[in-house]
Amino acid sequence: xxxxxxxxxxxxxxxxxxxxxxxxxxxxxxxxxxxxxxxxxxxxxxxxxxxxxxxxxxxxxxxxxxxxxxxxxxxxxxxxxxxxxxxxxxxxxxxxxxxxxxxxxxxxxxxxxxxxxxxxxxxxxxxxxxxxxxxxxxxxxxxxxxxxxxxxxxxxxxxxxxxxxxxxxxxxxxxxxxxxxxxxxxxxxxxxxxxxxxxxxxxxxxxxxxxxxxxxxxxxxxxxxxxxxxxxxxxxxxxxxxxxxxxxxxxxxxxxxxxxxxxxxxxxxxxxxxxxxxxxxxxxxxxxxxxxxxxxxxxxxxxxxxxxxxxxxxxxxxxxxxxxxxxxxxxxxxxxxxxxxxxxxxxxxxxxxxxxxxxxxxxxxxxxxxxxxxxxxxxxxxxxxx
Amino acid sequence: xxxxxxxxxxxxxxxxxxxxxxxxxxxxxxxxxxxxxxxxxxxxxxxxxxxxxxxxxxxxxxxxxxxxxxxxxxxxxxxxxxxxxxxxxxxxxxxxxxxxxxxxxxxxxxxxxxxxxxxxxxxxxxxxxxxxxxxxxxxxxxxxxxxxxxxxxxxxxxxxxxxxxxxxxxxxxxxxxxxxxxxxxxxxxxxxxxxxxxxxxxxxxxxxxxxxxxxxxxxxxxxxxxxxxxxxxxxxxxxxxxxxxxxxxxxxxxxxxxxxxxxxxxxxxxxxxxxxxxxxxxxxxxxxxxxxxxxxxxxxxxxxxxxxxxxxxxxxxxxxxxxxxxxxxx
Numbered sequence: 178x179x180x181x182x183x184x185x186x187x188x189x190x191x192x193x194x195x196x197x198x199x200x201x202x203x204x205x206x207x208x209x210x211x212x213x214x215x216x217x218x219x220x221x222x223x224x225x226x227x228x229x230x231x232x233x234x235x236x237x238x239x240x241x242x243x244x245x246x247x248x249x250x251x252x253x254x255x256x257x258x259x260x261x262x263x264x265x266x267x268x269x270x271x272x273x274x275x276x277x278x279x280x281x282x283x284x285x286x287x288x289x290x291x292x293x294x295x296x297x298x299x300x301x302x303x304x305x306x307x308x309x310x311x312x313x314x315x316x317x318x319x320x321x322x323x324x325x326x327x328x329x330x331x332x333x334x335x336x337x338x339x340x341x342x343x344x345x346x347x348x349x350x351x352x353x354x355x356x357x358x359x360x361x362x363x364x365x366x367x368x369x370x371x372x373x374x375x376x377x378x379x380x381x382x383x384x385x386x387x388x389x390x391x392x393x394x395x396x397x398x399x400x401x402x403x404x405x406x407x408x409x410x411x412x413x414x415x416x417x418x419x420x421x422x423x424x425x426x427x428x429x430x431x432x433x434x435x436x437x438x439x440x441x442x443x444x445x446x447x448x449x450x451x452x453x454x455x456x457x458x459x460x461x462x463x464x465x466x467x468x469x470x471x472x473x474x475x476x477x478x479x480x481x482x483x484x485x486x487x488x489x490x491x492x493x494x495x496x497x498x499x500x501x502x503x504x505x506x507x508x509x510x511x512x513x514x515x516x517x518x519x520x521x522x523x524x525x526x527x528x529x530x531x532x533x534x535x536x537x538x539x540x541x542x543x544x545x546x547x548x549x550x551x552x553x554x555x556x557x558x559x560x561x562x563x
Numbered sequence: 564x565x566x567x568x569x570x571x572x573x574x575x576x577x578x579x580x581x582x583x584x585x586x587x588x589x590x591x592x593x594x595x596x597x598x599x600x601x602x603x604x605x606x607x608x609x610x611x612x613x614x615x616x617x618x619x620x621x622x623x624x625x626x627x628x629x630x631x632x633x634x635x636x637x638x639x640x641x642x643x644x645x646x647x648x649x650x651x652x653x654x655x656x657x658x659x660x661x662x663x664x665x666x667x668x669x670x671x672x673x674x675x676x677x678x679x680x681x682x683x684x685x686x687x688x689x690x691x692x693x694x695x696x697x698x699x700x701x702x703x704x705x706x707x708x709x710x711x712x713x714x715x716x717x718x719x720x721x722x723x724x725x726x727x728x729x730x731x732x733x734x735x736x737x738x739x740x741x742x743x744x745x746x747x748x749x750x751x752x753x754x755x756x757x758x759x760x761x762x763x764x765x766x767x768x769x770x771x772x773x774x775x776x777x778x779x780x781x782x783x784x785x786x787x788x789x790x791x792x793x794x795x796x797x798x799x800x801x802x803x804x805x806x807x808x809x810x811x812x813x814x815x816x817x818x819x820x821x822x823x824x825x826x827x828x829x830x831x832x833x834x835x836x837x838x839x840x841x842x843x844x845x846x847x848x849x850x851x852x853x854x855x856x857x858x859x860x861x862x863x864x865x866x867x868x869x870x871x872x873x874x875x876x877x878x879x880x881x882x883x884x885x886x887x888x889x890x891x892x893x
Binding site for chain 2: 206
């Protein structure tokens with residue numbers, strides 16, 4: 178299981194010469210800027226050395242220089258595929274340390290956005306993952322364009338809500354910055370109906386396809402023990418048979434009112450992770466519909482509107498807040514010193530811990546499986562490197 | 564006035580060569596439009612009316628691009644590879660008759676010539692993969708050799724079923740033998756052979772789901788990763804020429820070639836032939852844009868464990884059938 182140091186290239190003449198191949202950081206399937214140094218025997222990977230850090234932007238240091246009002250928009254840049262949940266993690270940490278209440282309507286709005294974001298993020302994951310296996314010049318690109326089409330619908334909803342399509346700045350300490358505009362709920366329901374129907378189409382296209390099944394079933398198996406040892410989170414953990422989801426294990430933002438169903442698969446392979454995410458799609462759709470039905474009236478923020486960037490001050494203290502992002506547990510540890518800026522901030526990215534499982538499961542697979550396994554982990558490198 | 568044979572063949576060869584190149588450019592447009600429809604896109608649209616000039620623009624762009632040779636490449640092999648790859652891919656058209664008496668050479672061993680020459684492309688492919696001095700290209704070349712060896716046999720076996728039924732290797736004779744019944748409609752044998760032929764064709768043409776040579780998700784672009792400009796264009800041209808050639812062969816062996824209403828006029832016959840070939844091409848394209856790629860070991864398993872025994876059995880069965888029925892005066 179141990180990885181071979183990157184300088185070691187063993188050359189034998191018994192027909193098992195090893196080849197060191199660099200995959201990334203500039204590579205079509207690097208999902209950003211991941212670098213995997215593969216040691217190959219023919220087509221089989223015997224060791225993988227994972228190198229990260231190509232997208233490091235000093236997020237945690239940056240957080241010390243920006244006020245509680247300014248940082249949520251920056252927080253969304255850690256996990257840019259699922260910006261809503263990253264913002265939510267930050268503001269809930271601030272609210273926990275500062276003991277700030279969030280009105281029920283704001284909690285519901287946060288929950289709706291988080292679940293819509295999960296759908297959008299899983300859409301992107303499904304498309305890119307299929308492209309990893311099917312090629313940009315093949316069936317993978319077809320699925321990719323379909324899922325991107327559906328993701329656009331969600332981004333349209335977010336654009337109507339916040340004016341932005343990728344990084345939103347929707348959350349603020351004590352609530353949300355915007356309320357839903359007139360007619361938004363109806364549009365949201367229509368979008369969900371479209372997506373629910375298209376999900377059936379994807380499943381028909383993929384699960385009835387023998388080639389998809391042979392590429393995913395039994396590939397990249399993460400055993401339950403390994404998953405718990407490494408500390409993987411989110412769909413990877415649930416694909417390995419652990420029914421752990423922060424939305425039920427430690428509910429936040431009124432999740433306890435919706436009775437979230439946690440899908441679990443026991444196989445631990447790429448296909449199991451795919452099944453978990455497909456079930457999560459449908460669960461998210463159900464939660465958003467229920468939240469729209471029960472959306473309470475009232476204020477959207479417990480604090481007055483922001484007039485200056487230094488307006489929010491948090492009493493001295495520290496605390497950790499965690500939420501279930503699209504990729505797993507996203508956490509934020511915050512130390513406040515009484516001023517308008519945090520003294521120290523630490524991000525816990527789900528992609529980072531999920532990526533750590535790769536060197537344990539890739540060896541023994543073929544080169545083509547490396548990208549399939551990496552895609553099934555669904556890393557976002559903004560969140561890995563921060 | 565009749566031309567001397569040499570001049571006649573040179574003239575016909577020249578026309579066919581240019582027709583092939585012209586067809587390749589427009590087949591790429593057809594494929595892109597078709598794929599765009601499948602993916603709920605529009606496809607090429609801006610260059611010329613409804614994007615009709617897009618292939619010309621692409622070709623011009625490729626000609627103008629800088630030609631880059633990697634520093635540590637084996638220059639001679641690297642530069643030669645696209646030509647070695649292209650020549651057999653274009654040469655296969657020499658043995659194709661497009662209508663009765665319309666073609667470069669209607670050889671009496673036409674099918675054999677076609678299959679033998681088309682598998683020569685592997686030489687150029689391997690030279691490109693080796694000469695680039697790139698690990699992705701090298702892995703791709705290794706895969707290519709594996710794959711072509713594995714899939715040429717089923718392809719030949721499947722193609723020989725119509726040959727047995729017609730009792731001739733000559734392409735025009737095979738078409739004439741289908742006057743009553745196209746071989747694809749031949750009970751059981753015809754359909755099985757056609758499906759096997761299509762699968763083997765996909766692999767021989769390196770199309771998804773068997774495009775492990777290109778495999779851009781892991782090998783970036785495979786053996787042609789280091790090629791740019793016109794050398795890339797030549798490889799692309801060869802690949803599409805091979806694909807169209809194989810589509811024509813499929814149409815000839817199974818779909819009755821140029822047979823159809825009004826086929827006695829050579830031009831109408833050629834049109835029928837073209838339509839049938841494009842039908843096969845679109846079938847292959849349809850598969851390409853709806854499947855994911857399978858892994859190298861799975862590809863070899865499909866070939867050696869399933870396709871090869873199946874086609875061999877089919878060939879034997881056809882042989883017995885032909886012998887039992889006493890066809891071809893046997």
